[in-house]
Amino acid sequence: MGKFILSGFSDEFDRNFTNQVKGMVNYGIGYMEVRFVGEKNISALTSEETAVLKADLDAYGIKVSAIGSPLGKIKLDDDMDKHMETAKRVFENAHMLGTNRIRVFSFYPAEGKNINDCRDEVLSRMNRMLNLAEEYGMTLCHENEARVYGETAENSLDLMKHFGGRLKVVLDMGNFTLDKHDPYKAYEILKEHIEYFHIKDGTVDGCIVPPGKGEARIADILADYAKTVDKDVFLSLEPHLLQFTGLKNLTDSTFKYPYTYDTPQDAFTDAVVKMREILKGIQ
Numbered sequence: 001m002g003k004f005i006l007s008g009f010s011d012e013f014d015r016n017f018t019n020q021v022k023g024m025v026n027y028g029i030g031y032m033e034v035r036f037v038g039e040k041n042i043s044a045l046t047s048e049e050t051a052v053l054k055a056d057l058d059a060y061g062i063k064v065s066a067i068g069s070p071l072g073k074i075k076l077d078d079d080m081d082k083h084m085e086t087a088k089r090v091f092e093n094a095h096m097l098g099t100n101r102i103r104v105f106s107f108y109p110a111e112g113k114n115i116n117d118c119r120d121e122v123l124s125r126m127n128r129m130l131n132l133a134e135e136y137g138m139t140l141c142h143e144n145e146a147r148v149y150g151e152t153a154e155n156s157l158d159l160m161k162h163f164g165g166r167l168k169v170v171l172d173m174g175n176f177t178l179d180k181h182d183p184y185k186a187y188e189i190l191k192e193h194i195e196y197f198h199i200k201d202g203t204v205d206g207c208i209v210p211p212g213k214g215e216a217r218i219a220d221i222l223a224d225y226a227k228t229v230d231k232d233v234f235l236s237l238e239p240h241l242l243q244f245t246g247l248k249n250l251t252d253s254t255f256k257y258p259y260t261y262d263t264p265q266d267a268f269t270d271a272v273v274k275m276r277e278i279l280k281g282i283q
Contacts, residue, residue, distance in 0.1 A: 002230050004222065004279060006272075007031035007065035008237035013268040015039070017053055021060045023265070027272050030061070033236045034097060035068035042067055043090045050093045057097070064099040065234045066141065066170070066196065071129060072105035072148070076113070076121050080128065087129055091136035101195065102133065103170055104140045106149040106159060115149050122149040123162055130166050141170040141195045144186070146179050153186035160193040169193040172238070173216040174200030178208070178255070187221045196234040197222070199275060207256045208240050210274040219278045226282055239271035 010020035010032040017037045024032050034042050037053065045053070057064065069090045074083055094102060107122050109115040115122070126140075133140050142150055142159060150156040153176070159167055169190045173183040175198075201214035211218055225233070241257065242264055261267040 002226070002232045004226070004235050004282075005031065005065070005232055006237065006275065007033050007234045008268070008272075009033050009035050009068055011036040012237075012239060012242075013265055018056050021056050021062050023268070024062050025060050027269075029272070031063050031065040031234065033066045033068045033103070033238075034064055041070060042093055043070055043086050045089075045093055047092065047096065050096045054096055054098075064094075064097040065236060066099055066101035066103055067094045067097070068103050068238075070105075071102065071140075072107055072126070072142075073145075075108045075110050076118055076125070077110035080125055084128060084132060087132055088136075091133060091138050094138060095136060100138050102138050102140050103143050104129065105145050106142060106155075108147055115147065115151075116155070118149065119158075123159075126159065126163070126167065130163060134166070139168055139195065140166075141168045143170045143172055143198065144175050144179075145172075146175065151179055152181060153189040156186075157189050157193070160190070168195035170196050170198055170236075171221075172198035172200065173218055173221055174198070174202045174208070174214070174238075174240075177204060177214060177216040178202040178206060180204050183215075184217045184220060187217075187224075191225070191229070194225070194229075194233070196236060198238045199235050199271075200238050200240050202255075205256075206254070207258050209259060210239065210241060210270050211237075212274050212278050213259075219281060222278065223282050235275070237268070237271050237275060239268065241267035241271060
């Protein structure tokens with residue numbers, strides 16, 4: 001049996017990167033998934049700025065489990081050549097930060113189009129990203145997200161099969177739940193392709209709640225995975241328990257927040273505590 005290793009989107013703890021790193025140290029978490037530094041996404045950082053991040057990480061002994069990139073989070077009629085330049089910057093920054101896992105998405109439809117009618121264009125664009133990722137030694141990990149081609153487990157599986165192992169899954173059971181898909185069924189469909197997990201919880205009526213307090217069946221999914229898959233895997237906390245600027249930029253969905261917190265640090269702490277309670281019942 002493998003083990004679960006906690007990581008997290010530390011920008012939900014604090015936007016200052018040094019504070020992010022210190023926060024992970026205080027939680028006893030040795031990894032983080034890098035996304036925002038201040039108001040800048042990882043895809044917008046220069047090599048010089050990324051080198052400063054690497055120095056902070058090394059000083060505190062924290063490693064990067066993955067890059068929470070925005071790749072593939074554009075419409076199918078957006079400029080793909082420009083997006084490929086963004087991909088190069090993401091891959092270069094990932095190399096500097098010591099990870100080869102890149103979270104990606106599978107594109108939004110152009111205005112007025114149905115994404116399910118756009119499979120060929122999705123596959124073509126994803127193939128371009130994969131070709132470039134392989135030049136840089138990167139592994140692209142697809143996240144199920146509302147309205148992208150791979151929102152459903154069936155479409156995500158289509159991507160995995162088409163690319164024959166070149167593309168992996170980062171399974172977000174909370175997203176499946178919030179998008180009104182059965183999270184456990186989705187897990188069963190995608191299980192053999194999972195590279196790592198995103199941890200958020202929610203309800204089918206649009207509430208985002210701490211891990212274990214919703215309908216995403218986090219404990220059930222992880223318990224089965226621990227019993228049947230013999231490899232270590234990252235659990236990257238992306239709790240979304242407070243609205244924040246980056247989330248507003250990343251999604252146009254309207255969520256409800258039944259749990260209240262005074263600060264982002266309080267919200268992230270609750271997610272860590274609740275996740276560790278789940279893991280106590282599994283490992």
